[in-house]
Amino acid sequence: MGVLTKAVKSLDDGNFDAIVVVAPSTKGLPDLIKSALAPILALDAGTESKGCTLIPISLPAKRLIYSCTGPVDRDYDDLRRFHEAGAAGVKRAFGAGARSPLLMVQGSLPGGSETDAAMAGLLGGFSAVYVPIEMRESVKEKATKVDKLGWLGSEDQLLFASQIEDGLIVGRDIGGSxxxxxxxxxxxxxxxxxxxxxxxxxxxxxxxxxxxxxxxxxxxxxxxxxxxxxxxxxxxxxxxxxxxxxxxxxxxxxxxxxxxxxxxxxxxxxxxxxxxxxxxxxxxxxxxxxxxxxxxxxxxxxxxxxxxxxxxxxxxxxxSDEIITSRAGVRIRIGNxxxxxxxxxxxxxxxxxxxxxxxxxxxxxxxxxxxxxxxxxxxxxxxxxxxxxxxxxxxxxxxxxxxxxxxxxxxxxxxRREDWDFNVDKSGEFVSILQANSAPSTRTPRGHQIPSAFLQQVSGLDKHQLxxxxxxxxxxxxxxxxxxxxxxxxxxxxxxxxxxxxxx
Ligand SMILES: [Zn+2]
The missing domain is CATH 3.40.630.10 (Zn peptidases)
Structure with missing residues (x-):
């Protein structure tokens, strides 16, 4: 249901008009890409380790976009670096007028799997070409951002990523509309x-x-x-x-x-x-x-x-103050x-x-x-x-x-116990649970844990503990x-x- 995709084996595939390379550095990239990047690196060494750089390359695609993940080897780095660089690179491609970007991902977190990094980069690329449902339905000329998305890598990887993306599209369509x-x-x-x-x-x-x-x-x-x-x-x-x-x-x-x-x-x-x-x-x-x-x-x-x-x-x-008996038979008083x-x-x-x-x-x-x-x-x-x-x-x-x-x-x-206690109605009469306090959750200590106790207390899941x-x-x-x-x-x-x- 998403964008048309194609897995390819070689960078000189003639079906694409931009090559998007996602990597932490230029080390280990194919020689063809390295030599295309050499002149810009000679002028601006910063290009190596950050940002999104667009340059010409002598391949059918003509455009090369090097989208650097930034460092990935510190304790606090995670796969979002690949996801974000994938999104930025593909966005740069269609911003430059490309309609068929070909994406490749290189590298991984230290000791991490290259497959996971590739998946993150690919999902990032997909996220960049999502068009909200309102636009797809009502503004025909803006219904797509690209004609197709290519993937330099395995068919299986591309298939799984597009299956995830199809789910994400449904999630974004309903959630974002x-x-x-x-x-x-x-x-x-x-x-x-x-x-x-x-x-x-x-x-x-x-x-x-x-x-x-x-x-x-x-x-x-x-x-x-x-x-x-x-x-x-x-x-x-x-x-x-x-x-x-x-x-x-x-x-x-x-x-x-x-x-x-x-x-x-x-x-x-x-x-x-x-x-x-x-x-x-x-x-x-x-x-x-x-x-x-x-x-x-x-x-x-x-x-x-x-x-x-x-x-x-x-x-x-x-x-507020209404008393309702839940499906599980728990009497609650509305607080908010x-x-x-x-x-x-x-x-x-x-x-x-x-x-x-x-x-x-x-x-x-x-x-x-x-x-x-x-x-x-x-x-x-x-x-x-x-x-x-x-x-x-x-x-x-x-x-x-x-x-x-x-x-x-x-x-x-x-x-924790405080979360369970919080929901117990303090009247000791009328009802057993007070549905909420009158302050917003942001002003309530343990504001995000308390509802998870409520959900157990009022659904009867409290009878299914260890x-x-x-x-x-x-x-x-x-x-x-x-x-x-x-x-x-x-x-x-x-x-x-x-x-x-x-x-x-
Ligand atoms: Zn609300």
Missing amino acids: DPERMAPPRVEEYVREVFKGTNISIEVEKGQAHLEREYPCMAAVNRAASLIDRHDARLIWLTYKPEGQIKKTVYLVGKGISYDTGGADIKAGGVMAGMSRDKCGAAAVAGIMKTLSLVKPKGVMVVGALCMVRNSVGENCYV TDAEGRMAMVDVLCKCKESAVKQPDPSLFTIATLTGHACIAVGDYSIVMDNGPARQAGVAQSLVVAGDKMADLFEISTI KDETPLKYSHIDIAASAGDLPDPTTGRPVAALVKYIIE
């Missing part, structure tokens, strides 16, 4: 189109009365939006079943708030803009399912749930309508839990742009937090390792910091890391 283009009913329409004729089965639940019965917390968030047909919620299930025996099962629940006004606790003072990006968790789930539909891994069944709801404000909106992400996901997570106990080797995940606190705590990274069974199985650790190989990086955070009869692995992923804020494009993270984790 405006709140009308990707309102819940239109996300349904989009995924039906994307998965038409594939091995992914689709099931959609909708209707306020149905949601109130089955997913009361999600329904509370949808109450205001349910009055407007084009904003009404959709719970979209995407299921991948492998051929042959199923040995493990993965559940991915994604937060898909198509727009977050904050609800009655409205986001005032100019902080609402950008809230169309609050659907990036669900977008990533759809992206992961897209890539899995192409990679077709054996032995693993994957169930994705897109919790598509708009957190609108209006006469019918839910408000802007803490709607946990509400949108928690009953869906509960439903997954009910199904998981009957499946082979299940693990559950929630993926969400959940808290501003995540950004304050870790900057641009995704955060993963394990419950007891997941920690024992090393889920977060494995995800970090998988992400490191795909330039899709994670920090591990820990869910000590219990049926322990269930559960990890919560907060991507508020890594999904990409306006005006930047969405990143599609953590599609690449999760796919790598699932297939390995």
Whole structure:
């Protein structure tokens, strides 16, 4: 579904109009490239170790772009150097008028794999040619940035990278689009189109009365939006079943708030803009399912749930102090309508839990742009937090390792007793859980860990700890910091890391 690609064996292939070389230095590059670079290096030695340089080369492509990764051998370097240089090089190519760049990547992290570095550079190149869906649909002459992308390397590498990229495109399309283009009913329409004729089965639940019965917390968030047909919620299930025996099962629940006004606790003072990006968790789930539909891994069944709801404000909106009983039978009191992400996901997570106990080797995940606190705590990274069974199985650790190989990086955070205690309602009467405090997460110590305790307490996963009869692995992923804020494009993270984790 992405750009046309072609793997080639030689730099003198006549199908391309720019050669993009991604490398930490010119050392070890083919002689032809070195001699083309020699005159510019003689004038400007700095070219060797930084930036993006365009020069002529006597090959059919005519243009050579040397996109330096910068140093990659320090303790704190990672594969993003290759990803960023890949993106910069390809961007430079089409900026120069090229329509068919040929990409090559050389080098690796110290002791690291060249294949991983190549994958990072290639994914960077792909990211540069992504065109947002609104442009593809409405501005024909800007629907593509290049005609094709060449790859000097193996077919297999190119194939896997394009399968990942196809998932990333789905993630960016849903996550990055405006709140009308990707309102819940239109996300349904989009995924039906994307998965038409594939091995992914689709099931959609909708209707306020149905949601109130089955997913009361999600329904509370949808109450205001349910009055407007084009904003009404959709719970979209995407299921991948492998051929042959199923040995493990993965559940991915994604937060898909198509727009977050904050609800009655409205986001005032100019902080609402950008809230169309609050659907990036669900977008990533759809992206992961897209890539899995192409990679077709054996032995693993994957169930994705897109919790598509708009957190609108209006006469019918839910408000603080309301008492709601969750699907798992937990009575909660609303403390802040802007803490709607946990509400949108928690009953869906509960439903997954009910199904998981009957499946082979299940693990559950929630993926969400959940808290501003995540950004304050870790900057641009995704955060993963394990419950007891997941920690024992090393889920977060494995995800970090998988992400490191795909330039899709994670920090591990820990869910602690304070996080569980925080959510317990202090009245001692009325309800057992207070859904949120009234301060923003950024002003709340442990603001990104607290919701992961809530998700367990209110979904009934608290009955599946290590000590219990049926322990269930559960990890919560907060991507508020890594999904990409306006005006930047969405990143599609953590599609690449999760796919790598699932297939390995
Ligand atoms: Zn919110």
